[in-house]
Amino acid sequence: MTVPPVLKSPLSKSLKIALIQLKAGADKAANLTKVTKFVEEAVTKSPTLDLVMLPECFNSPYAVSEFRNYAELIPTGETTTLLSSLAKKHGIFIVGGSIPEIAPEEGNKIFNTSLTFSPEGEIIAKHRKVHLFDIDIPNGITFQESLTLTGGDKATVFKLGEFGNVGLGICYDIRFPELASIASRSPYSSFAMFYPGAFNTTTGPMHWHLLARARAVDNEMYVVLCSPARDVEGGGYQAYGHSLVVDPSGKVIAEAGEEEEEIIYAELDKDAIPKVRDGIPVHYQRRFDVYGDFVGEGKAKVSDK
């Protein structure tokens, strides 16, 4: 039996994070002003903060009909420029939720794209939502991102400075366990998956916590989900809120409410992963001789940015 090597302690230093759960309206400038204020508030309240995360589609309404209208160029668009300057100003990582991206080099296709910035303001990760949210639940919700969006074609894993590797997915991507498996296993050995997401009032109660906890337990890693707050008065897509952080044992260690705009804080403890993996060592007990090499080393298409 071949056991691929994995790191026992993939998080080399505890990481302090803040998740900003905001309501994104139709006014892009107002959305960006709000982001600036919330980031200021987070670093003021937690001066030793390492990372701030934003929700999926934080600069626009989450609507198929609006993605093209709000789409920006990366890296020259105003949202990318703002997030880069905020990361640099405050000396923090920013997992920049997601924004609609227009890609002229790909025939002006629109992607749902998440960027991560280093404390120097550099883009260190770019993930295009791989699995598009095309669903139809009778008496629940019908949504078809593929009407205006194109799916990305790579998993995303990157180095979060001195802390270690992390994986990045967007919302519906969490339903596909492969992305988290690729990130957590050799050769990447990530300590966390970050998913900006906007589940809704139909699928949220069914699956939001379940999926976050499942990905955490499957891989014995941290899972971090940041959602917009539900906007009852604003109408439109009703996001589920409940931004949350799950530890490697599957326990929710921080959670926001549904309709409140708020910041939640958590510390990802460097000792938690080895402790969980020592106790229940599924991470090292996989039987690739039985199930083959379906996420084997070197097979996945992983983004280098």
Ligand SMILES: NC(=O)CC(=O)C(=O)O
């Ligand atoms: N909005 C999404 O991409 C996904 C979602 O709401 C769900 O999977 O449920």
